[in-house]
Amino acid sequence: MFSFTKPQHAFELGGITFGGQPGEHPTVLFGGLFFKGAPEFKTASTHLAAMLKIGEETGMPVVPDLFIRKEDYIDPILSFLEQHMPEAHPFSVDIIEPSLKVKVLESLHDHDLLARTIYNSLHIGVTAPERETLKRCTPAMTLIVAFNPKDASPDGRIEVLENGAHLLDTGLLAVASSLGIDKILVDTAALAPGENSGAALASLPVVKEEYGLPVGCAIHNVVEKSKWLSRYSSVKATVDVASNAGIALFGGDFALFGPIEHAPVVVPLMAWFDMVVSEYAEAYFGVCPSERHPRRVFYP
Amino acid sequence: MTARCVTSSVVGSYPIVVPGSELMAQYFAGENVSWYPYIADAVGDMTEAGIEVVSDGQTRDPFIQLFTRRLGGCRVRARTEVVGPIVYRGGITVDDVQVVRRLVSPSTKIVGVLTGPFTLMKSCIDLFYHDERACCLGFAEALRQEAAALSWFVDEVSIDEPWFANELPAYAEEAIGVISEGSSCPMRLHVCGDVSRIVHRLVGMPVDVLSHEFKASPKLFDAYLQYPSEMGMCIGSVRSDDVRVESVEEVVAHLRRAEEVFGRRVVQVAPDCGQRMLPREVAFAKLRCLQQAKEVVYGG
Numbered sequence: 027m028f029s030f031t032k033p034q035h036a037f038e039l040g041g042i043t044f045g046g047q048p049g050e051h052p053t054v055l056f057g058g059l060f061f062k063g064a065p066e067f068k069t070a071s072t073h074l075a076a077m078l079k080i081g082e083e084t085g086m087p088v089v090p091d092l093f094i095r096k097e098d099y100i101d102p103i104l105s106f107l108e109q110h111m112p113e114a115h116p117f118s119v120d121i122i123e124p125s126l127k128v129k130v131l132e133s134l135h136d137h138d139l140l141a142r143t144i145y146n147s148l149h150i151g152v153t154a155p156e157r158e159t160l161k162r163c164t165p166a167m168t169l170i171v172a173f174n175p176k177d178a179s180p181d182g183r184i185e186v187l188e189n190g191a192h193l194l195d196t197g198l199l200a201v202a203s204s205l206g207i208d209k210i211l212v213d214t215a216a217l218a219p220g221e222n223s224g225a226a227l228a229s230l231p232v233v234k235e236e237y238g239l240p241v242g243c244a245i246h247n248v249v250e251k252s253k254w255l256s257r258y259s260s261v262k263a264t265v266d267v268a269s270n271a272g273i274a275l276f277g278g279d280f281a282l283f284g285p286i287e288h289a290p291v292v293v294p295l296m297a298w299f300d301m302v303v304s305e306y307a308e309a310y311f312g313v314c315p316s317e318r319h320p321r322r323v324f325y326p
Numbered sequence: 327m328t329a330r331c332v333t334s335s336v337v338g339s340y341p342i343v344v345p346g347s348e349l350m351a352q353y354f355a356g357e358n359v360s361w362y363p364y365i366a367d368a369v370g371d372m373t374e375a376g377i378e379v380v381s382d383g384q385t386r387d388p389f390i391q392l393f394t395r396r397l398g399g400c401r402v403r404a405r406t407e408v409v410g411p412i413v414y415r416g417g418i419t420v421d422d423v424q425v426v427r428r429l430v431s432p433s434t435k436i437v438g439v440l441t442g443p444f445t446l447m448k449s450c451i452d453l454f455y456h457d458e459r460a461c462c463l464g465f466a467e468a469l470r471q472e473a474a475a476l477s478w479f480v481d482e483v484s485i486d487e488p489w490f491a492n493e494l495p496a497y498a499e500e501a502i503g504v505i506s507e508g509s510s511c512p513m514r515l516h517v518c519g520d521v522s523r524i525v526h527r528l529v530g531m532p533v534d535v536l537s538h539e540f541k542a543s544p545k546l547f548d549a550y551l552q553y554p555s556e557m558g559m560c561i562g563s564v565r566s567d568d569v570r571v572e573s574v575e576e577v578v579a580h581l582r583r584a585e586e587v588f589g590r591r592v593v594q595v596a597p598d599c600g601q602r603m604l605p606r607e608v609a610f611a612k613l614r615c616l617q618q619a620k621e622v623v624y625g626g
Contacts, residue, residue, distance in 0.1 A: 122354050124347060151350030175349045175359040176387060181401050188404035192388050193346045197404075217356055251356050 027303065028231050028277035029311040032238040037209040039167055040116040040142055042087040043316065044211060045240035048277045049307025051316050052300045054242070055081070055270075055293060056091040056118060057286035065099055070286075071110045077289035078112070084297040085323035088289065091146060091282060093120045100133045108137065118144035118169065124153040131156075135163040147171045147213060148202055150186060150193045160205045168207045170198045172233065173215035178225050180232035183214055187237070199237070211280060216243040223248045223269075230276040242280030245269045250284065267291045274299040297324075332592055332624040333378040334617050335560065337516055337537065338439040338486055339600030340368040340383035341609050361386050362425050369429045371606070375613035376621075379435040379482060382422040384600065389441045389486060390449045393418055397468050399454065406450040412464035414471040423479045437514070438476035440469050442487030443501045449489075459497050466501040470508035477510045484514040484537070486600070491519030494527055503532040514560060518599040522549035529555035539598030541565050541572075541580060547587045559588045562598035563619065564612040569604060571611040577619035585623070595620045
């Protein structure tokens, strides 16, 4: 159970609060859409509606994480978003290819969606064209993936935030600041080879204490890629969703929990863990849960 | 022409750009990040230029973090902090020089490069020893073990101690001696900058070869004339702080001056210092020029 001495930032976007002391605000849950193949919008709308509904029921904030893999998919995905998402509700765009990131940012600008956008993500692979575009088309919030190829420890995450581990001219926090992005979520980079989940979880309180920024990760990725767990295929999905509990228990503020279809399990699961954390945080540290915290929803 | 075995060498670092985007692509693919392609690029340039004693190019990290990152008791964040007793935890550069060994022909020699203990101590924030000598000797003991491990794979070990040019502590010989004890290879001590004030101490160091930036500081020739010794000399012959590529004739004249001062004590020629700060094409052109000049003066 954690409470941090460093004052904690709590960023608000579209009615969702990211950050704060453990037990104060519920864990923000990012559900992934369109990760495989061509976007399938009918199924996606069903899953999105289900996630929004269970989020509303439990008091858990949910955000769709839209994976965009091709330029052809940009406009259809943004149109889908405009049709199926509540107005002003935030979303994240998850893009790997640097040139595609530029095109997506420009489209978000054209669709007037940047004020709702969480950029996924800034990291040591940031390119000059990407930086230039981000200055012109600035999203409301960004994830920073604190992956340090030189050092997988929590200190390595600090290093890459501070000075880019000498792979960039400045640290990633300074990069975000230079782009005019103040609302920063630090992703402690769980997708380390060798199932190196421990460092990603241990980094959550370390980074949070150092900067007071909201922290989280996609710990489920480690489960998804686990080879030994594949031998126990009947429980792999259970471990996948359950792995997200570690984020709440280590003081994290958000979880990129995997495919959106896991939401019906992950959302109540995380509500339960958030309530456990909140109970003790209030009893021991005097941290009161926010108005829409699941503890208030279920124990009004 | 003076026919004897004078070799061309490097001081340490070589400017290979490691693109963050490539490293992130490996991260997103869930692969282990490999530094070996970058080592291969550095070694490829050195051997193509004809250099006879090559290094690993120190592409992995700046020369401080390269060592402190892998030592117990050191925590690398924005800078290295010494937070406990400095402990050698196994090979630091050993894997990289083994890669070099596989890349080069049997006739090509390898220099293993260590950052000196005084420079490491001065570049860190000491939160544990609160005593410069103790901290320096802690690093020296760790480097002794690294030198011993390297001795199996390299033909020479070079200690890079740029900080000696600013401040030469009373225990400098002791610290260098600790490392020399560990190596069965010839030892070289590289001190860049203007060392004319400390030549009388340098000639008594427990090493086999002294290396300095004679090209940027030709007045060092005069300083050495005052302190005759039997110490072998590595003559810095192309500048590492200037993008202008020297002509072969200019470097030949420089080497002839070295011959006048040191005679048969000249055993190596090298760039003035590590070449990390130069553009790659300039660094390569300087190595090629160095080799050509060396062949004019000492043969191929």
